[in-house]
Amino acid sequence: MIIIKPLFHREKKWIGLFFDYDIDIINQLLNVPYRKFSKTHRCWYIPYTKEAFHLFKKSGLAFKIESPLNKENNILDNAETKDVTHLKVKKASVEATETKKEDITKSKYPSIVWQGGHFFIKVKYEEKTINFLRSLYGSYYSSKYSNWVCKGNAINLKLLQSHFNYWTLEKYDVLQSICKKYHPKSKVVIKAIIQNYSQLEISIKHATKVIDFIKSMPEIKFDNVRKIWTIPRDQKIVESIKKTCDRYNYKYVENVTWKVKQPMFKSKNGKDKLKYVLKDVPSKNFNLIKKYAEVFVRENYSFNTMKLYVFAFRAYINWLPPHANASDCSFDLIQTYLNELSQSKCSVQEVNRRLSAIKFYYKKIEGWSEVRLTQIVRPRRGLRLPQILSMEEVKILFSSVVNDKHLCLLYMAYGCGLRSGEIIHLKVMDVNFDREQIFVRGGKGNKDRCVMMPKVLQTLLLTYMDNYRPDYWLFKGAKSGQPYSSSSLRAVFKRALKKGGLPLHHKLHNLRHSFATHLMESGTQQRLIQKLLGHNSSKTTEIYTHVSQENINKIKSPLDMLNLDKK
Structure with missing residues (x-):
């Protein structure tokens, strides 16, 4: 839709055509x-004549007239655009008096008149003065009136007053309040370019000093259609642009990641991992715990495994009686520790984890044989079936999410079967639109794998990336250089459950269970599902056969075979 307004431009009245950027229009x-x-004015315009307007209507473009065009009121005669440079000052207030239009060509030197949102300036020719007038925002020379014209905003007002000292303090204050309406909102926005790590995009509005600085740099490009500059990805250049914006009070927005904080489990620095797990360890057990933790670093175990095992082993060492030594512990003492854990509120999974940490110590450090270790019996684990959402429930869940970023996160959990930690630590480079794949780096067990990218996710992901412009982490967190947090992702899922009226006992990981179960019900081979989920053993994937609706519904209950009549 084109909005039509009267436009005063180059000392003439035109028909202004205002609309948001649209290549078809x-x-x-x-x-x-x-x-x-x-x-x-950053708009299209046509002559202020009936003929030009008639030819415009023939184009068939939809339009709306915001101000009447058939009245003969001149813009220069409107109340808001009268010359306010000649004002009388009273004791209590400053009031503008109506004055006749002055012939600008007969004004004394210098003569400055504010009309129609512009300053009309007549000066004697001096090279220094002319160079100053050229530096004003939106300035040009009018051959019709033989004077200079520039935008009537607060910036130009301040510069004119400082150069010519033309107005009294009272008149300057009145002009300043009027010029604020015409003050351009200066803004500089720097964004990353999708999957381009050598350049940046910068959009500039009413910031001429920044444009002058950019023009002085090599390897720059300007997109005349999108009005976007392309500059090299250089932190020193961006810092210089930021300083220029601070100096001239331009609004500055930077959406670029320079320093990335890697999560600890992604770090390749073994010293940092040791420092993390050994903090708060008492000096009495420090050497033993350090020796235990160094095995995980040396044999390249995942950081999460290292953290859980060290915590479990520390609990075991702290439990030992004062006279007991970990290296000389008997089976009876270990069994006593496990009995106490089982009789407390510890879950079976936690007891097994503590036992695994103890066995790891005696196997790797004390050198116990497998035969000797098998004498320590593990508690039996029951079969826990995963909870899943039906396809209808998944549809309701997705329909209750409006934000593109949040929807992308949930799509990846269900559409790709990713764990929450795998989703939030995805990088922009891990997304391959050509191959329609997502590369998962360092998943559970420190294993890499590839998963498919659904068509629906591709479209939404492109929209999200165009709006948010991620340049390192695919989903950026609130803090600079950090990924989206897992707690925020869980909160997004819980809000969607509540809004959709779904049972709140579901967890985010249930979307991964639903992914595997729905694939199995659709006839996908179990081996492929195992590969997509990143399972080491096929036994882990087999659990989804127990909840698969297809397998259960094939069985006919003997109650139905009795052909009992309904009462």
């Missing part, structure tokens, strides 16, 4: 006779 406007584009 622009292509149609190019066929309209007499049309022109104003870089100053």
Whole structure:
């Protein structure tokens, strides 16, 4: 939709055509006779005549007239655009008096008149003065009136007053309040370019000093359609642009990641991992715990495994009686520790984890044989079936999410079967649109794998990346250089459950269970599902056969075989 307003430009009245950027509208406007584009007003315009307006209507473009065009009121005669440079000052207030239009050509030197949102300036020719006038925002020379014209905003007002000292303090204050309406909102926005790590995009509005700085740099490009500059990805250049914005009070927005904070489990620095797990360890047991933790670093175990095992082993060492030594412990003492854990509120999984940590110590450090270790019996684990959502429930869940970023996160959990930690630690480079794949780096067990990218996710992901412009982490967190947090992801899932009226006992990981179960019900081979989920053993994947609706519904209950009549 084109909004039509009267436009005063180059000392003439025009019909202004205002609309949001649309390439289809622009292509149609190019066929309209007499049309022109104003870089100053950033709009298209046509002559203020019936003939030009009639030819414009023939183009068939939808339009809306915001201000009447059939009245003969001149913009220069409106109340808001009268010359306010000649004002009388009273004791209590400053009031603008109505004055007749002055002939600008007969004004004394210098003569500055504010009309129609512009300053009309007449000066004697001096090279220094002319260079100053050229530096004003939106300035040009009018051959019709033989004077200079510039935008009537607060910035130009301040510069004119400091250069010419033309107005009294009272008149300057009145002009300043009027010029604020015409003050351009300066803004500089720097964004990353999708999957391009050598360049940045920068959009500039009413920040001429930044444009001058950019033009002085090599390897720059300007997109005349999108009005976007492309500059090298250099932190020193960006810092210089930021300083320029601070100096001239331009609004500055930077959406670029320079320093990335890697999570500990992604770090390759063994010293950092040791430092993390050994903090708060008492000096009495420090050497033993350090020796235990060094095995995980040396044999390249995952950081999460290292952290859980060290915590469990520390609990075992702290439990030992003062006279007991870990290296000389008997089976009876270990069994006593496990009995106490089982009789407390510890779950079976936690007891097994503590036992695994103890066995790891005696196997790797004390050198116990497998035969000797098998004498320590593990508690039996029951079969816990995974909880899943039906396809209808998944649809309801997704329909209750509006934010593109949040929807992408949930799509990846269900559509790709990813764990929450795998989703939030995805990088931009891990997404391959050509191959329609997502590369998962360092998943559970420190294993890499590839998963498919659903068509629905591709479209949404491109929209999200275009809006948010991630340049390192695919899903950026609130803090600079850090990924999205797992707690925030869980909160997104819980809000979607509540909004959709679904049972709140479901967990985010249930979307991964639903992914595997629905694939199995659709006839996908178990081996492929195992590969997509990143399971080491096929036994782990077999658990989904127990909840698969297809397998259960094939069985006919003997109750139905009795053909009992309904009462």
